[in-house]
Amino acid sequence: MRYHSAFEIIGPIMVGPSSSHTAGAVRIGNLARQLLDDEPIQVHFTLMGSFAQTYQGHGTDVALIAGVLGFTTDDPRITDAFSLASDRGLHVQFAKANFGFFHPNTVSINIEGRKRQSQLIASSLGGGKAEVQEMEGLPLKLTGERPTLIIDHHDRPGFLAKISSLLSQEGYNIVRMMVERVEKSGKAITVCELDELPNPTTLANLRTFVDVVEHVRLIYVV
Numbered sequence: 001m002r003y004h005s006a007f008e009i010i011g012p013i014m015v016g017p018s019s020s021h022t023a024g025a026v027r028i029g030n031l032a033r034q035l036l037d038d039e040p041i042q043v044h045f046t047l048m049g050s051f052a053q054t055y056q057g058h059g060t061d062v063a064l065i066a067g068v069l070g071f072t073t074d075d076p077r078i079t080d081a082f083s084l085a086s087d088r089g090l091h092v093q094f095a096k097a098n099f100g101f102f103h104p105n106t107v108s109i110n111i112e113g114r115k116r117q118s119q120l121i122a123s124s125l126g127g128g129k130a131e132v133q134e135m136e137g138l139p140l141k142l143t144g145e146r147p148t149l150i151i152d153h154h155d156r157p158g159f160l161a162k163i164s165s166l167l168s169q170e171g172y173n174i175v176r177m178m179v180e181r182v183e184k185s186g187k188a189i190t191v192c193e194l195d196e197l198p199n200p201t202t203l204a205n206l207r208t209f210v211d212v213v214e215h216v217r218l219i220y221v222v
Contacts, residue, residue, distance in 0.1 A: 022063045024124025025051075026078065027221050028107060029067020031132055031144050032120060034219045038113025042091045043068050049104030051124075052096040064107065065092055072222060073128060102133055130221075135189065138180040142191050144221035146175055149192040151206065152215040155181045159212055163190065170202050 033040060045064055047055050055061050065081040069088070077084060085092055099108055103123035110119050121134040132142045135150075142148050153159060160179060167174060173195045181188035197220065206216045 022059050022078075023073040023128035024105065024126070024130045025060045025063035025107075026067040026071060026073045026075075027128065027130035027144075028109070028122040028124060029064040030070065030072070030221050031067070031122060031130060031142075031219065032109045032111050032118065033068050033070055034144065034221065035120060035132075035135065035150065035217060036111050036113050036116055036118045037215070037217045038116040040068055040090055040111055040113050042112040044093045044095070044110045046095045046097050046099065046108040046110075048096070048098050048100075048102065048106050048108075051105050051107055055094070061094055064109075065090075068111065106133070138182070138189055140178060140180055140189060140191050142193070142219065144219045146193045146195070146220075147197045148219040149190075149194065149198065149206070150217040150219060151190040151192065151213060152217075153188055153190065153209075153213045155183075155185050155188040156212050159188075160190065162209065162212075163192065163206070166205060167192070167194070167198075167202070170198075170205070172196060172198060172202070 032043070047060070051060055062078060062081045065085050066075065066078040068090070069081060069084060071078055071081070099121070102121065103125060105124040106121065108121045111117065119136055120132050122130055122132045124130050130143065132140065134140065151163065160177070164174065164177070174192055175195055176193040177190065179188055179190040198218065203216055203218065207213060
């Protein structure tokens with residue numbers, strides 16, 4: 001994770017008290033919501049390190065819930081996240097555990113919607129920065145700071161070339177691409193960061209690869 005200006009280190013416009021424990025946590029929750037690609041009905045947070053030690057005093061619990069509700073770092077409703085989650089029928093649980101060698105401000109999230117479920121591990125790196133470390137058990141890193149396509153697919157020869165060609169033909173520049181798979185010819189996930197938000201037609205075209213693609217998600221956290 002790189003910082004491009006002093007303002008990123010100071011942190012974003014936010015509801016406090018902490019850019020690491022509050023603003024970063026909001027963004028982690030927001031990433032979890034977007035990765036779910038469904039209206040969340042249940043979420044289980046497992047906190048480790050500094051997050052686990054101070055999450056109630058620093059408002060990390062409230063911030064994570066606020067992000068899952070879709071709030072941004074400067075939303076005044078963050079402080080009411082618990083009651084708003086209850087009003088929306090969102091069931092929330094918190095636990096503490098040491099689940100690996102990650103940044104001290106790290107949380108594992110299991111989130112469930114009406115049709116989908118998702119699992120991720122993400123860290124708050126300071127200055128309001130958040131980064132996914134693992135997704136669905138695979139070591140895939142993303143921040144959502146650029147428009148990011150998450151493509152669930154089957155591992156097939158030529159798939160990346162096919163995706164790259166389609167995006168190029170439609171005028172999109174790929175900033176970064178990575179792929180991880182469970183096993184050869186099995187389930188795989190491709191992460192593709194772009195310079196611009198893809199339009200609905202591009203997303204629809206990606207979804208036409210029905211022989212390979214299972215699900216296409218667009219992640220973008222502002």
